[in-house]
Amino acid sequence: MSVFEITKAATFDAAHHFPSEPEGSPYRRIHGHSFQVEATVRSEVLDAAHGWVADLGALDRALKAAAEALDHGMLNEHAGLELPSLEHLCLWFADRLKPEWPGLSRITVSRPTIHERCVLTL
Ligand SMILES: Nc1nc2c(c(=O)[nH]1)N=C([C@H](O)[C@H](O)COP(=O)(O)OP(=O)(O)OP(=O)(O)O)CN2
Numbered sequence: 001m002s003v004f005e006i007t008k009a010a011t012f013d014a015a016h017h018f019p020s021e022p023e024g025s026p027y028r029r030i031h032g033h034s035f036q037v038e039a040t041v042r043s044e045v046l047d048a049a050h051g052w053v054a055d056l057g058a059l060d061r062a063l064k065a066a067a068e069a070l071d072h073g074m075l076n077e078h079a080g081l082e083l084p085s086l087e088h089l090c091l092w093f094a095d096r097l098k099p100e101w102p103g104l105s106r107i108t109v110s111r112p113t114i115h116e117r118c119v120l121t122l
């Protein structure tokens with residue numbers, strides 16, 4: 001069976017720190033990153049009226065709304081991001097998007113400028 005996957009990306013900039021790191025660790029100090037988040041929705045069937053899995057514009061709005069909640073803020077202040085790793089960011093975005101997007105199959109959060117990325121497969 002063929003499976004379609006559609007993906008939309010959004011970007012945000014945010015500060016964070018890892019309070020559990022030892023004194024002197026650069027991760028313990030407040031610092032910032034530019035992030036990219038990608039949300040992937042999969043389906044074996046297409047909406048017959050449109051010929052698509054789902055409207056990428058609607059996925060864009062949902063993803064941007066979630067990313068804007070974090071943009072230019074302190075990640076540690078958000079519930080679930082007290083330890084603000086890429087891994088926890090994936091879970092945070094999945095928790096927000098999954099209710100509205102039951103076909104959500106993957107969340108990728110990356111820091112493109114330093115070539116780091118985490119993928120959560122749902
Ligand atoms: N598995 C994970 N490991 C690390 C995460 C993470 O989210 N998941 N996060 C960090 C810190 O955010 C750290 O700031 C990342 O920076 P780093 O990889 O060290 O890259 P930098 O460019 O900021 O520093 P350089 O010294 O220039 O490499 C750490 N680990």
Ligand SMILES: [Zn+2]
Binds near residue numbers: 016031033
């Ligand atoms: Zn960092």
